[in-house]
Amino acid sequence: MASYSRMFFLGIVIILTFFMIINPSETVNAAGNGFELWYSVIVPALLPFFIAADLLISLGFARFLGVVLEPVMRPLFKLPGCSSLVVAMGFTSGFPIGAILTRRLYDDEMITGPEAERLVSFTNNSSPLFILGAVGVGMFNSPMLGCVLAVSHYLANLLVGLIWGLTAPQRLPLKKTAPRQLFTEALKMLAENRNEDTSPGRLLSEAIKTAINNILAIAGFIIIFSVLTRMLAVWGIMHFIAIFWSKLLFFLNLPYQTAYGIGMGMFEITIGSQTIAAGAGDDILGQLLSVSMVLAFSGFSIIAQIMGIVSGMPVRLSFYLKSRLMQMFFSLIISWAGYRLFLSQSTIFTISFPIEKILYSFDAWHISLWCMAVCLFIIVIMMIFSLSRKY
Numbered sequence: 001m002a003s004y005s006r007m008f009f010l011g012i013v014i015i016l017t018f019f020m021i022i023n024p025s026e027t028v029n030a031a032g033n034g035f036e037l038w039y040s041v042i043v044p045a046l047l048p049f050f051i052a053a054d055l056l057i058s059l060g061f062a063r064f065l066g067v068v069l070e071p072v073m074r075p076l077f078k079l080p081g082c083s084s085l086v087v088a089m090g091f092t093s094g095f096p097i098g099a100i101l102t103r104r105l106y107d108d109e110m111i112t113g114p115e116a117e118r119l120v121s122f123t124n125n126s127s128p129l130f131i132l133g134a135v136g137v138g139m140f141n142s143p144m145l146g147c148v149l150a151v152s153h154y155l156a157n158l159l160v161g162l163i164w165g166l167t168a169p170q171r172l173p174l175k176k177t178a179p180r181q182l183f184t185e186a187l188k189m190l191a192e193n194r195n196e197d198t199s200p201g202r203l204l205s206e207a208i209k210t211a212i213n214n215i216l217a218i219a220g221f222i223i224i225f226s227v228l229t230r231m232l233a234v235w236g237i238m239h240f241i242a243i244f245w246s247k248l249l250f251f252l253n254l255p256y257q258t259a260y261g262i263g264m265g266m267f268e269i270t271i272g273s274q275t276i277a278a279g280a281g282d283d284i285l286g287q288l289l290s291v292s293m294v295l296a297f298s299g300f301s302i303i304a305q306i307m308g309i310v311s312g313m314p315v316r317l318s319f320y321l322k323s324r325l326m327q328m329f330f331s332l333i334i335s336w337a338g339y340r341l342f343l344s345q346s347t348i349f350t351i352s353f354p355i356e357k358i359l360y361s362f363d364a365w366h367i368s369l370w371c372m373a374v375c376l377f378i379i380v381i382m383m384i385f386s387l388s389r390k391y
C-alpha cells in the first residue's frame with residue numbers, strides 16, 4: 001500500500017511540474033498570491049503564537065497546567081492537564097499551532113501516542129481572524145453570519161474532542177486532591193523546571209528559530225497548493241469536481257458556483273470560501289452551509305501541513321480525516337440551527353471582493369495579540385474551575 005501511495009504522489013508531482021513548465025505565467029501568479037497571503041496574514045497572525053507557545057512549554061508552564069488542570073481535562077477528554085495549553089492555543093490562533101504544540105508535548109513525553117492522536121484531531125481550527133474577519137465581514141459583509149460560522153466551527157470541533165474522549169479508555173483513576181495541595185504540587189513542578197540550567201536568552205533564541213522554521217514550512221505548503229489549485233482550475237478538472245459535489249449534495253439544490261467553491265475548498269479553504277461567498281443569488285443558507293463544510297474539512301493544504309508536522313508520530317491520516325468528517329457533520333447541523341434562530345434573508349447581504357482586499361484589510365498582528373489574550377483568559381477560567389471543585 002505504501003508503494004502505491006508513493007507512486008500516486010509521484011504522478012501528482014510530475015503532472016504539477018508539467019503544468020508549471022507549460023503555464024509559467026499562471027504558476028508565477030498563483031505562487032505570488034500564495035506568498036502574499038503568507039507574509040501579509042499568516043506571519044503576523046501565527047508567529048507571535050509560535051514563539052510564545054514554545055517559551056511557555058520550555059519554561060515549564062505546560063507541566064504546571066498539567067497538574068492544575070488534570071481534574072478538568074481528564075474527565076472531559078481523557079487527556080492530561082498539559083494538553084489544555086494546546087486546546088486553548090488551537091482554538092484561538094488557527095492552523096497549525098495545535099499540531100505543533102501536540103508534537104512538542106509528545107517529544108517531551110508529556111502525552112502518549114493515542115493521546116497525541118486524539119489531541120491533534122480537534123485542536124486545529126481556522127483562526128478567528130479568518131472566520132470573523134475575512135469570511136464574515138469581508139466575504140459576506142455580515143458580522144452575524146461570521147459569528148454563526150465561528151460558533152459552529154469551534155463547537156463542532158469541541159464535540160469531536162468530547163466524543164473521542166468518551167470512547168477512549170481511562171488510563172488511571174483520577175485521584176482526588178484538595179485545591180491547595182493541587183496548586184502547591186503545580187508550583188513545585190514549575191520550580192523544578194526553572195532549576196534547569198538554560199538561560200532565558202538561549203530559550204528565546206531557540207523559540208524564535210523553531211517558530212521561523214515552522215512558518216517557512218507553512219509558506220511552502222501554501223505556495224505549492226496555490227499552484228495546484230490553479231492547475232485544476234485552468235485544466236478544467238475543477239469543473240468535474242463541482243459537478244460531483246452538486247450531485248452529491250442534491251438535496252441542497254446548490255448552484256454551480258457554490259459547488260465549484262466547495263471543490264476549490266477541498267484543496268484551499270480561502271479560495272473556496274471566497275468563491276462560494278461571491279456567488280450571486282439569494283440562497284444564503286446554501287452558501288452558509290457550504291462555507292461551514294469547507295471550514296470544517298480545512299482543505300488538503302492544511303491537512304498536508306498537519307500530517308507533515310506530526311510525521312513520525314503514531315497519528316493516522318485515516319483517524320484525522322474521520323475527525324474532519326465528524327466535524328463537517330456537526331458543523332452543518334449547528335450552522336443550520338444558527339441560521340434558523342438568528343439570521344434571516346432580509347438581514348444578510350453578500351458582497352464580492354478580490355481576495356487580496358478581503359484578507360489584507362485586517363490588522364492581523366493586532367488581532368493575533370487579542371486572540372492570545374483570549375487564550376490566556378480561557379486558561380485562567382479553566383484553572384479557576386479546576387481549583388474550585390469540591391472533593
